[in-house]
Amino acid sequence: SHALVAAMSGIRCILSSSNDDNMVGTMAINGNLWLGTVLNALLLSFAGYGSGSGEVGTSNGHMKLLDLLDEAVPGVGTYEDFNTIDWVREKSKDRDRHREITSKSKLSTWALLQSVSDAFSGWLLMLLVGLSSGALAGLIDITAHWMTDLKEGVCLSGFWFNHEHCCWTSNETTFQERDRCPEWKSWAELMVGTPEGASAYIINYLLYVCWALLFSLLAVFLVRAFAPYACGSGIPEIKTILSGFIIRGYLGKWTLLIKTITLVLAVSSGLSLGKEGPMVHVSCCCANILCHLFTKYRKNEAKRREVLSAAAAVGVSVAFGAPIGGVLFSLEEVSYYFPLKTLWRSFFAALVGAFTLRSINPFGNSRLVLFYVEFHAPWHLLELVPFVMLGIFGGLWGALFIRTNIAWCRRRKTTRLGRFPVVEVLLVTLATAVLAFPNEYTRMSGSELISELFNDCSLLDSSKLCDYAERDPAINGSESGNELPDRPAGSGLYTALWQLVLALIFKVVITIFTFGIKVPSGLFIPSMAVGAIAGRLLGVGMEQLAYYHPEWSMLKGWCTPGADCITPGLYAMVGATACLGGVTRMTVSLVVIMFELTGGLEYIVPLMAATMTSKWVADALGREGIYEAHIRLNGYPFLEAKEEYAHQTLAMDVMRPRRSDPALAVLTQDDMTVGQVEELVAATEYSGYPVVVSHDSLRLVGFVLRRDLLIFIENARKHQEGVVSASLVLFGDHPPPQPANGPPPVKLRSILDLCPFTVTDHTPMEIVVDIFRKMGLRQSLVTHNGRLLGIITKKDILKHMAQMANRDPDSILFN
């Protein structure tokens, strides 16, 4: 704090003394008078800036001082809401800060300690993000499980036990029927005393629907009242934020609190939605809030985005229990700038999160993963045919879902429908609950359904899906060994298949209307459920085919009679992968997540075949994944890194001003007055202005941002004596001599970006787009033979791309 006070007083001294124009202020900037140099050196070394006086007076010395000035005028270097950040500037700021700490660390032990703690703060932050996300995920899992069961009944030995937990604590549970115990009472049992009969069924049905409505009403009310940003999946917005967009409050503490509560409510209400996408949002909120503990991350938008990238990995890691898959998800799907350092830290945070969750043990099985599966039978090469068919199904479902969902969401945005979000949520909940209750596969929660479908039948399994008849010794050989061979389907299985077909239709339709309503909603689980049902149906079909027709030449080489040659659970898994891939267009991360669930490299090939087919099919029907489609629907300025820019335009075709427009608004280096500048800024709406040597030569000097310019001039008018509208505005390094009696000039070189990016007018747009993506630019200036010609902003590029794709260019809303 000592150093800070010194620095502040130093700045004040510079600002106040620049009235008479040839004292410390000029010296500090030009650094060519001995007095200035000495004062400068004193100031810098006292404030702890610079490693010694040797550097002061050179361009480095003055740059540091300018940084100091930057900090001094509050607001300079920050961004407005719904604006794009400048990655280059943020990264430069961080490097300056880092250099400063490094050079200070040689001066004292305390500074050295600070430097070490600064270096480790990233790791500490990652640890905290992992711990908090893991803990929150555990809390959400446990509460959602309990509340889901509350819709059906209550535990007498303690209302806070969920169904499974209730029966664990009971002594009368048998191994065969784990979920039956006298302590757990359904609502009908509690009210009319009997679990069977029509009246009991109706009571249970009614209460199920009422609870669902109550939960969803509460959820939508909380979202509307306290945190409108808490609705939806959050991944499209997080992708946009990570690409360098500012949405204030989107990752704030209110959003975190409300999203956590309403996520539990929404999941418990039985709507066709999952908690995986919102978990990514919750993790990112945690990370964003924790960033405030560390100056390094609080003050720098680029550094904070590194942390958010890692947090996205943690979100998936705790949602699925798949840390490596989570990191790859972040790398492949959500992140924009992902240096290797972030890769390593994300991995650490994802592991911490996964282990925190495991130590909470919400699933009660000591497993890290959400769906633990173990298959015993290997797969045959010919089975790739049904797997590819599942891939095609997944691709078709993905494309269909994206189109219909986007059409519905657009209708919601543009018609009267959007004005009644609460009613919409209640209607969707009512429809879901009423239709879901009669069918046991839709009544259970999405993740339970998927678990059941992934499951490989064992001898002791009592579920309907494993209700096979005794084998007919006439058809196949005798029973062999202790493995479970293919058997004919029993009546229970036939019922289950019919129920699954109905569940499939129900899920397909209801999910389209659910994703986008004003409660937290992810679509990993619903998508996977659709695919898992389709896969299981196909798997059982194949199994029966192989049982009844072992003589078919196609099946001959593959299935020996009496062996377990088809695993319907594997088909369900492949189907789930394909459908999720079709919707999100994930590739490697999806396969790796699934690999982590099964733990066997064996099954990677089927998963990969399905994912690849699904992606190709879906891409053929529409290039965008669901998240990109939602980004576009909302008009966010997002420059997709995966899509190649395929058109053949040049920078001059995209830049502003167009031929018919008035000339580019520029500032000149040292012959404009404060009044003229203010007039120009007021007359235009641009977020920045190029500074040129003169209007005739149009030789570029630098670029100044509107916000910085306004803040600085206002500051000068307030704190610098004698600044009037007639004062000159000086951007130059060596300004021409001023008349002695004129008003003091305002020196703005400190806020001038001396190294704006420029491209020539002949640069192909594909290169321009590449530069924007890779460097994270907000704008680039366009020159022709060394003369300034125009400017291209990110918004211009996006508008141009929309135009080339025959879309409405005005759908890009933000800059």
Next chain:
Amino acid sequence: SHALVAAMSGIRCILSSSNDDNMVGTMAINGNLWLGTVLNALLLSFAGYGSGSGEVGTSNGHMKLLDLLDEAVPGVGTYEDFNTIDWVREKSKDRDRHREITSKSKLSTWALLQSVSDAFSGWLLMLLVGLSSGALAGLIDITAHWMTDLKEGVCLSGFWFNHEHCCWTSNETTFQERDRCPEWKSWAELMVGTPEGASAYIINYLLYVCWALLFSLLAVFLVRAFAPYACGSGIPEIKTILSGFIIRGYLGKWTLLIKTITLVLAVSSGLSLGKEGPMVHVSCCCANILCHLFTKYRKNEAKRREVLSAAAAVGVSVAFGAPIGGVLFSLEEVSYYFPLKTLWRSFFAALVGAFTLRSINPFGNSRLVLFYVEFHAPWHLLELVPFVMLGIFGGLWGALFIRTNIAWCRRRKTTRLGRFPVVEVLLVTLATAVLAFPNEYTRMSGSELISELFNDCSLLDSSKLCDYAERDPAINGSESGNELPDRPAGSGLYTALWQLVLALIFKVVITIFTFGIKVPSGLFIPSMAVGAIAGRLLGVGMEQLAYYHPEWSMLKGWCTPGADCITPGLYAMVGATACLGGVTRMTVSLVVIMFELTGGLEYIVPLMAATMTSKWVADALGREGIYEAHIRLNGYPFLEAKEEYAHQTLAMDVMRPRRSDPALAVLTQDDMTVGQVEELVAATEYSGYPVVVSHDSLRLVGFVLRRDLLIFIENARKHQEGVVSASLVLFGDHPPPQPANGPPPVKLRSILDLCPFTVTDHTPMEIVVDIFRKMGLRQSLVTHNGRLLGIITKKDILKHMAQMANRDPDSILFN
């Protein structure tokens, strides 16, 4: 070919008709005369270029024609050996090609088929790379295994069987002693008839040394005679090549052939080296050769590097049987430009490679992985202390190894030592063989040693490392259940420990001298061996401590007496990870490779703790990993992406010309003659020249490469009538009117890069370095207020960085 002929004749027409300066040539370039437009359109549509005449005549139309011209003059757009490629140009070229195919595909079914096959050629290539690398890896494994055993003896039932295989086919093998069978005869047994006794030992010893010398002599001879690039690990060079450097023949067919053969010889000779690094080189050679099958990859240096990145992943995948780890290795360690598309393809290729290898089954155990390990006991949190100690050991070993190895390699480069590579190899082999034979842990191959050290002792294990004494019931409780509790060490184990200590010292010293000799040599296995020995020693130590002192408070909460609480194999694994991490500075990929070997997420935390500690310790002692150190030693132009540029210089401090230098060599747009240009090119050595409007204004028009300039002028002198030294060289778009009687001018706009990258002189070097890295530049021009000031090349940056780090800037050899 029809289209090609038409295109060629069109070009010839343009070139020949540009004699009279206002005919088709000008028209084709300016595209503003109707005749030119029509001719142009005809030419383009006939040659299949452009989707229709609508585009012709616009700037797009003429750009396409320029591409056509580019192709026409042979050599334009290619690179010289030991030069850096321009990524931006290569990627533009590929996009043009892609666009052309897409637009053609609408014209005919055949073109559509071509377009589809073009789109899938990448996948096909990946499949081929995976298959060939997997097959080669299997071949290398089998042959190396057989030749390693040949040093000790021969199989009587067939000399082509290795020891293990020989005894499989035997009927007299017992389960206890798998490697003893009458069919396998050691050399002594074959010669003097007895396997025991001093004379037999001496015969075995002598023959062991002789075989080793023979193998290594053969290896070094083959390398020297046929493919000097086949020596070493290859990873430093591949990193450099992937960053955009050209080394002709480094990935050619001779290198592939000789590297495959000599790798087997080198591994079999018993030298302290591994085959994992060279496997990456072999895979890359395969990929590079296979690239020649597809025009898309043959002609484009950037596209080819995408394939090579994937091939590096395949190399690690087949070396360890860890496909995901391989992909992350490529991403983290070797690749430079790694778009998401490449990630997905690498993953596919890595899987194909791994499954090809598994179907060859060289280890004979149907396992995918090189070291299959299964641990049963969980680890305790307090065990992190020894794991971190292993991490520190690994970091120290890494730093020590890099320093000493680089010092030795530098001595080899600079002193007389380097002139006798064959003698050096023979000496190292002699030392290795003589010292290794007496100790059974050094006599066995590196990977066998590691397998043995990783192994968890089971009850039936007969190895010395598992020779534990019976438990003393007085000290601990009674035997409980079927698990194997900690037991006191037996005499065999004590012997083994001593041998391991000696082996550790031997390996540490000999590896330093081995890595860098003129045979193929990887250092994954030797590094891992060092770490595994250290880890196993520590693990056994901890185990004995826990056995004899269960009452120590530190151990109390952790080890219940009579339980199996310490797994020495896990310590070996952690040690191996730490040492490999210290040498290569890999992080995520290393942990993932090890995770794939064990298959349990459980053990990720110990591995991660060790890797992190090891990286921190090693980084504190020297920033570079072994590969970066070797790149620097060889003076390759490699811009490290991981290292932050920490200095505070500006572009003007780095650019050429310096203040004392003569002015920048520039060409003017349209008032230089061919003679003047040739004179300037002859007088300077730059690889490119900026083109300006005039010497006075210094306003930049574009950039032309020396090679292109020379080729084009030579071509014009040969094929264009009337071109003499007095002919004007025209770069401009609208050249001034020429005197009617003068010699015809040479038009060079087609080879002029109209969109060179520029930065201002005030741009901080960190931003310049960032642009170079991310965009893959060769050079950037520097301007001040719109006037051209200088140029920065990649070499300048590297020299500057060397200077700032107090190293010799002349160590950067190539451009």
